[in-house]
Amino acid sequence: MEPQFKPGDRVRIRVDYPARHFRTPGYIQGKTGSVTTVHGAFRNPESLAYGGDGLPKQFLYLVCFEQTHVWGTYPAAADKLYMDIYEPWLEPA
Amino acid sequence: MAHNHDAQEAHAPIADQHEMTLYEKRAYAIESLLLEKGVLTAEAIRQKLEEIDAVTPALGARVVARAWVDAAFKARLLANAKAAIAELGIDTDALTTLVAVENTEKVHNVVVCTLCSCYPRAILGLPPDWYKSLSYRSRVVIDPRGVLLEFGTELPADVEVRVYDSTADMRYLVIPERPAGTEHLCEAELAELVTRDSMIGVAKARTPVAA
Amino acid sequence: MRHVHDRGGWPDAGPVERAEHDYSMWEKRTDAMLRILTRDRHIIRVDELRRAIESIPPRDYETMSYYERWITAIETLIIEKGLLTREEIDRRVETLEGTRHV
Numbered sequence: 001m002e003p004q005f006k007p008g009d010r011v012r013i014r015v016d017y018p019a020r021h022f023r024t025p026g027y028i029q030g031k032t033g034s035v036t037t038v039h040g041a042f043r044n045p046e047s048l049a050y051g052g053d054g055l056p057k058q059f060l061y062l063v064c065f066e067q068t069h070v071w072g073t074y075p076a077a078a079d080k081l082y083m084d085i086y087e088p089w090l091e092p093a
Numbered sequence: 094m095a096h097n098h099d100a101q102e103a104h105a106p107i108a109d110q111h112e113m114t115l116y117e118k119r120a121y122a123i124e125s126l127l128l129e130k131g132v133l134t135a136e137a138i139r140q141k142l143e144e145i146d147a148v149t150p151a152l153g154a155r156v157v158a159r160a161w162v163d164a165a166f167k168a169r170l171l172a173n174a175k176a177a178i179a180e181l182g183i184d185t186d187a188l189t190t191l192v193a194v195e196n197t198e199k200v201h202n203v204v205v206c207t208l209c210s211c212y213p214r215a216i217l218g219l220p221p222d223w224y225k226s227l228s229y230r231s232r233v234v235i236d237p238r239g240v241l242l243e244f245g246t247e248l249p250a251d252v253e254v255r256v257y258d259s260t261a262d263m264r265y266l267v268i269p270e271r272p273a274g275t276e277h278l279c280e281a282e283l284a285e286l287v288t289r290d291s292m293i294g295v296a297k298a299r300t301p302v303a304a
Numbered sequence: 305m306r307h308v309h310d311r312g313g314w315p316d317a318g319p320v321e322r323a324e325h326d327y328s329m330w331e332k333r334t335d336a337m338l339r340i341l342t343r344d345r346h347i348i349r350v351d352e353l354r355r356a357i358e359s360i361p362p363r364d365y366e367t368m369s370y371y372e373r374w375i376t377a378i379e380t381l382i383i384e385k386g387l388l389t390r391e392e393i394d395r396r397v398e399t400l401e402g403t404r405h406v
Contacts, residue, residue: 049355
């Protein structure tokens with residue numbers, strides 16, 4: 001199993017609000033950022049939360065976003081937001 | 094506070110009395126039942142209470158002080174924080190994964206968990222109330238400079254503020270900048286300058302008090 | 305629609321209250337209990353705890369304290385996993401009525 005993305009890739013965060021447990025905050029959904037780190041593969045929290053075994057593991061990425069892009073009005077051009085996001089929530093941008 | 098290890102009784106000797114709240118009663122009811130069923134043991138509870146009291150931000154401060162005086166250690170810390178911390182004899186078993194992020198003249202990091210309260214407990218102890226508050230979780234991602242100002246931390250516009258939202262297994266530890274005028278201090282003295290808040294990122298490390 | 309626990313950028317958040325409270329014994333014991341249930345006994349997963357906390361009705365989620373949410377979620381999971389029943393817990397709570405504690 002190989003990671004779909006590598007550092008430097010531009011990715012867009014999927015938009016979804018499932019009724020189940022998930023770890024992709026609403027404020028970042030639909031936004032585009034850059035992969036900075038591939039953390040490796042981890043068991044899926046959306047399955048673990050219900051007693052599942054969390055398999056198959058999913059690749060987890062540290063993604064960097066420009067704050068001016070994430071928020072409508074943001075005063076400091078250089079500021080960034082970093083977030084760990086699981087691969088199924090990412091699509092190529 | 095001495096505790097009767099008899100599984101039938103979850104009560105401590107009466108000292109500072111108060112009427113238990115609803116949730117407190119649920120907690121003691123559940124604990125006493127689980128003790129009776131052997132799911133919990135009094136010894137395990139005692140050991141975990143000791144752990145809760147023993148792990149404080151002083152552990153993180155030792156790590157930061159070492160990073161300040163030892164550039165090779167800092168490099169190892171930034172590459173693999175858990176392995177580097179283990180070198181200091183600190184127990185890191187309870188940590189899933191730790192990532193150390195370094196503050197510099199040009200970059201200031203601050204950490205939050207907007208979804209719950211993820212925090213590097215194994216190295217900093219229990220998180221402060223404000224870290225877990227709805228207002229911190231709401232505001233530090235959208236207005237980190239405003240939140241930092243409330244903590245007395247003002248950053249110039251040319252410093253890049255990076256907010257880390259801990260959404261997965263990674264826990265983030267901020268390595269604050271070493272304050273100016275500390276060249277003469279030993280490692281233990283340096284550790285005393287490293288506050289919990291500076292390792293979360295809402296504050297800088299303390300400056301030494303003038304003699 | 306946003307879930308109540310998904311707080312990043314939530315409007316009208318107000319200033320950060322910086323005053324900290326000393327943890328009471330029941331709060332520490334709840335924390336201790338969770339550590340045993342997750343790390344030692346592997347009966348509960350942290351992901352399950354989060355899920356159970358997230359399922360607390362929104363109004364309650366916003367007004368309960370941190371450890372009140374934890375003990376509520378622990379109770380939900382303990383019952384869900386068949387270790388205890390609600391009735392057992394209720395009966396034990398009744399014996400604590402009028403009891404004073406440190």
